Ligand SMILES: Nc1ncnc2c1ncn2[C@@H]1O[C@H](COP(=O)(O)OP(=O)(O)OP(=O)(O)O)[C@@H](O)[C@H]1O
């Protein structure tokens with residue numbers, strides 16, 4: 427017992443914290459990748475995440491396409507949507523200040539959310555996750571507490587989110603930091619014109635990077651559909667926290683955004699255990715402290 | 730040197746080239762020719778437009794007009810990455826080593842666009858320092874001389890046969906300048922065509938078949954290797970050495 431709370435409760439809170447952290451990590455990863463290549467702060471990231479969740483719901487409810495297929499199809503669809511946005515709108519803004527990209531993508535949020543509220547209403551739609559991921563895993567705690575009857579019930583779906591998110595984050599990190607294609611991306615982030623002068627089609631790479639970022643948001647949306655009611659505002663609520671996570675981690679580093687995401691999910695969980703009233707604001711408090719002490723963020727490069 | 734059809738037809742032909750940075754009109758009708766296998770220098774004072782000329786040939790300057798033909802193909806309207814794929818490579822004045830890439834990643838960055846590039850072993854023979862430092866985590870941790878060698882080495886792998894080198898000796902110690910001079914000589918022997926921008930006239934004239942002199946965005950003089958002595962005074966005057 428810690429703080430007079432049973433271990434099973436603590437364990438569950440930490441699991442929920444890690445799972446929230448997984449969402450922060452996936453979304454801030456997408457934001458960081460997009461910002462690195464496009465110099466655009468993708469405010470539409472939350473709306474794209476919401477679109478992913480809705481698409482998952484539509485696929486099952488309207489055409490009977492399973493969750494597992496959604497994990498593949500929804501990111502592809504969001505990636506295609508990203509290509510459309512990039513070709514039609516974003517590519518005209520690269521030479522301008524960050525502010526223009528932020529304003530444009532903010533405008534997109536208003537349009538996208540408006541369309542979804544108009545079509546589906548603001549209340550939530552339920553999604554039935556596959557049986558395989560439903561229910562809870564029984565974890566005996568006897569070895570820790572000495573009492574054979576102590577058990578912890580771990581929701582399988584949350585475990586699944588943590589596992590698959592970790593895998594995606596690691597794969598993305600590997601792809602960017604350790605592969606040939608990743609070295610093109612890193613180089614183009616530093617000096618796009620010189621990379622083009624080597625014969626690499628940087629504009630296409632930029633377009634695909636945005637598509638990858640929106641696909642990540644869509645993928646996170648699929649995960650979210652199985653966890654919570656699907657609503658038009660689900661992205662707006664989450665993305666504000668994710669922006670705080672990005673500010674804390676710093677825009678510079680892939681690994682930085684992943685670690686910061688998971689870590690802040692855990693911090694939130696600890697605060698929820700110790701002082702629940704503060705759990706909704708702790709990330710913003712940390713953000714303010716980080717901004718004062720290290721404005722470039724924990725992993726960001728000082729300008 | 731045996732005369733072939735290739736040598737009669739210039740490999741690169743620039744005519745009436747104008748280039749702009751926003752409102753600033755920087756090149757005013759530049760014209761020059763480079764034949765296959767030649768080492769040609771572009772000399773001139775600071776701000777004469779040498780870098781802009783190289784970048785225009787490479788397609789890195791958005792606002793340019795006139796004619797730039799490569800093997801007879803007009804490239805003035807082509808995108809930079811397409812021009813590179815024709816077999817021209819550029820080594821920038823500021824070297825352009827990437828700090829987020831290891832030395833080896835920097836070396837492998839330019840994709841192979843044609844056969845006939847140097848192999849990695851040949852490159853390490855040519856630049857032994859790079860071999861020793863290939864696992865350095867950040868390309869920019871190398872010394873200035875090593876970064877310059879890396880910047881040259883990486884474009885030799887790609888199979889491009891025409892090299893645009895922008896002041897490869899700037900700010901380097903005499904021994905390293907000497908080493909780079911030897912490398913350029915070897916490249917010439919291997920049949921590379923080189924357009925070399927230099928302020929170091931003594932370094933450049935030793936290597937060059939021909940020298941162009943630029944001033945205020947125009948070519949003002951062309952000096953053949955055989956005329957170097959008689960035109961020495963004139964060159965000194967243009968270059969202010
Ligand atoms: N990005 C730019 N924007 C505006 N003007 C520029 C830019 N780059 C160069 N210039 C101007 O264009 C002219 C030619 O510059 P360029 O760099 O081609 O000269 P250079 O001969 O290479 O000089 P250096 O020997 O100093 O390298 C100069 O007057 C310079 O100030």
Ligand SMILES: [Mg+2]
Pocket residue numbers: 779780781822895
């Ligand atoms: Mg220059």
